[in-house]
Amino acid sequence: MTDKPWPVPNADTASFWEGCAQGELRLQRCLSCGAAQFPPRALCARCHAPSPAWEKASGRGRIVSHTRVHRPPSPAFKAEVPYVVALVALEEGPRIMVNLRGTAADDPQIDDAVCIGFDPPAGPNGIALPHAVAAEAP
């Protein structure tokens, strides 16, 4: 039985995964040009200034694309097939990839408003993967 490809945090990403385990979505923001970025890096990919700061993100965003996966990458995902992978543009600008859960996965549409939540910690490093659910109606 092959396991899922669990993230292995490193110096660039540890703060992100710590945040997820605490139910908090974190992004980096450049202290020099102010750009928010994801995935995390040791520098700002826009102006190349070192050591961007971490901040708590809103967790709100919109679906920019989605796909329902019928053939999984490995048997580890077979039990969940078909499942929806989406790219979500966060209010802060960066895009993240997540699975859609709950009603958000029923008939996803581009531009649907979603909120980021977190799976229970799992895998050898206790990773809480982010997911997205439908945003509450305003």
Added chain:
Amino acid sequence: MKQRAIITGAADTAVGELPGSTCMGLHAEAASLALADAGLKPSDIDGVLCAYSFTEPHLMLASVFCEYFGIQPAYSAAIHAGGATGCVMAMQAAALVKSGICRHVLVVAGDNRLSGLSRDRAVAALAEVGHPQFERPFGVTIPALYGLVAQAYMHEYGATPEHLAAMAVASRTHATRNPKAQMRKPMTVADVLASRFISEPLRLLDCCLISDGGAAIVVSAADAARDTAKRAIAVLGTGQKNTHEHLVAAPSLTEFGCRDSAAQAFGRAGVTPADIDVAEIYDSFTITLLVELESIGFFQKGEAGPAALAGALDLGGSLPCNTHGGLMSYAHSGAAGGLFHVVEAVRQLRGEAEARQVRDAELAFVHGDGGILSAHCSLVLGRQ
């Protein structure tokens, strides 16, 4: 007068399921065929470019190949640019001969991806393209990543599943005229739309094949034409553009580097898309080809699908495309997949394409893309 690099040899092995084949055996066979095509001896080769392998992976594949084949060239290197590798190797070989570092560069790739890997292992190996922390944990596959591009592109430009299917049908129509193609049974848009979903909106017949096979070309200095056997094909222009590696970090889901890569190649060749007689464009999925046809400038946004449905990509159409059958109907065996497009362009320009020949083809465009429309490389080739 500007000295152009020339392609003096081009060949591929049989493709499809080749039981008993090995990765290096396919490399050697393709190399021997390309050398024979050029009328050159192994000892004439002073440069070698290889790619990568799934079945016999190695840190130094060019050295592995040279040892296996029995040559000790002055220059060798391996290039990893996913599906762009075939074109990137051709571009690099052209630079090596133009700079005077090499006289005859052998570009060779091959893999026994079908018989040497189980289907599950092939899917798993390809999924490693995803970001290890921010994409793969969500269960993505390459079709899923291209499915995300397809969904966004269809939303923005109004492409439909029928338009995607038209890409696969055009390739299959060409393949029916190519006795070497892996898939030759005629196919309709309805057949594509009836195939099962792999990752929505992409269905099985929106996806490329998995094949065994190898391909090779010889790129030579301009004045070497007199040493070789056949009509030399000039490398008139080359270009590249890389905008990202992982889709999560792509600057856009609907605008990709193929536009700049192609513009560079057209500019260096001094031609425009309208001048091209035949195109061989990377088609890992139907959406890959559709995005590239529109981004490169062969069709306006939203028009490639309707044009393909009306026969624009077939012989006699405005842009005969993937005349060998492409990755969806000819074959796809790793880095050789992109080299098949180059080999086919050479055959078209030499007038050797038999039943699938584009009449009086003088100018060809070849394009490769690697990753998720991440790395792009374009070539403009022409009759000398």
